[in-house]
Amino acid sequence: MKKLFKFGEDVKGYNIPVLNEREIRAAAGILFLATFISLMFVLFNDNFIPIKYVVIFFLMDFMIRVFISPKFSPTLILARLIVQNQTPEYVGAAQKKFAWIIGVVLAASMFIFFIIVNAYSAITGIICLICLIFLFFESVFGICLGCKFYPLFFKEKVQYCPGEVCEVKQKQDIQKTSGSQFFILLAFIAFIFLTVYIMNDRFSVKPHDLTGSSNIEQTSQHK
Numbered sequence: 001m002k003k004l005f006k007f008g009e010d011v012k013g014y015n016i017p018v019l020n021e022r023e024i025r026a027a028a029g030i031l032f033l034a035t036f037i038s039l040m041f042v043l044f045n046d047n048f049i050p051i052k053y054v055v056i057f058f059l060m061d062f063m064i065r066v067f068i069s070p071k072f073s074p075t076l077i078l079a080r081l082i083v084q085n086q087t088p089e090y091v092g093a094a095q096k097k098f099a100w101i102i103g104v105v106l107a108a109s110m111f112i113f114f115i116i117v118n119a120y121s122a123i124t125g126i127i128c129l130i131c132l133i134f135l136f137f138e139s140v141f142g143i144c145l146g147c148k149f150y151p152l153f154f155k156e157k158v159q160y161c162p163g164e165v166c167e168v169k170q171k172q173d174i175q176k177t178s179g180s181q182f183f184i185l186l187a188f189i190a191f192i193f194l195t196v197y198i199m200n201d202r203f204s205v206k207p208h209d210l211t212g213s214s215n216i217e218q219t220s221q222h223k
Contacts, residue, residue, distance in 0.1 A: 005069045008093025014160065018090040019070060021142065021162045026079035029139035031058060035132060051128075052114050058131075059107035065100050091144075092160040098153070099134075099146025106131055 008017025035058070038050035057074075065073045070093075106127055113124045137143045142162045150158055158166050 007069060007097055009071075011090055014090060016159055017093040018160055019093050019096055020080075020083075021089040021091045022083045022086050023076055023079040024091070024096065025139050025142055026083050027073070027075040028135045030075050030078060031061070032132065032135035032139055034058075035128070035135065039128060039132075048114065048120070055107060055110045055114050059104070059111050062100055062103045062107055066097060066104055070096075089162065090160055091162050092158060094154075094156075095147040095150040095158050095161070096144065098150045099144050102146045102149070103131075103134070 006017065008019055011018050034054050035051075038054040041047040041050045061073050061075050065076070070076055109127055110124065110131075113119060113121070113127075134145050137145050144162065147158070147161070160166070
């Protein structure tokens with residue numbers, strides 16, 4: 001029974017419980033997509049129903065991860081099915097648990113505001129933004145922002161981080177960024193701002209219907 005509800009898995013060659021980072025990233029992507037779509041309903045349709053459901057599912061999923069076991073998390077189970085043919089990438093379970101506790105706190109705050117109080121404010125907007133940033137960095141870059149705070153509260157060294165970022169190592173040539181690459185990046189950013197400044201008025205004009213069907217409909221309505 002203790003093994004069933006253990007946080008993390010015992011894998012040969014690893015001296016601490018670990019989790020599969022590929023599953024975690026896939027699950028973060030699922031939650032990011034659900035949260036992002038529900039927020040689009042709020043922004044464009046003033047519809048808070050989807051975000052309320054997402055908050056409940058988000059909170060329940062993270063509470064299962066932290067207080068029961070990650071192996072029973074619905075999103076992690078679905079993620080396992082999605083990435084089951086990929087070679088596992090093992091990460092330390094301890095720092096992930098700490099990051100997910102932060103997730104529980106954020107989701108519980110949203111639950112109180114949206115479900116119990118049934119209200120929104122700048123605070124709820126900030127919390128949603130933080131959740132999206134955390135999920136985005138996890139799913140896209142493989143960077144666990146919540147794990148970054150782990151050393152501030154625990155003295156033991158963080159082990160088995162995604163991409164082995166915990167280990168001190170020298171960058172390979174393919175990982176190094178040259179001065180010309182930095183220049184291209186800065187030039188591209190400048191190009192984006194310049195394009196917005198020059199083309200904003202033109203781009204603000206609503207596109208017309210190329211087929212002319214909208215004009216036909218308007219003419220028929222006038223008749």
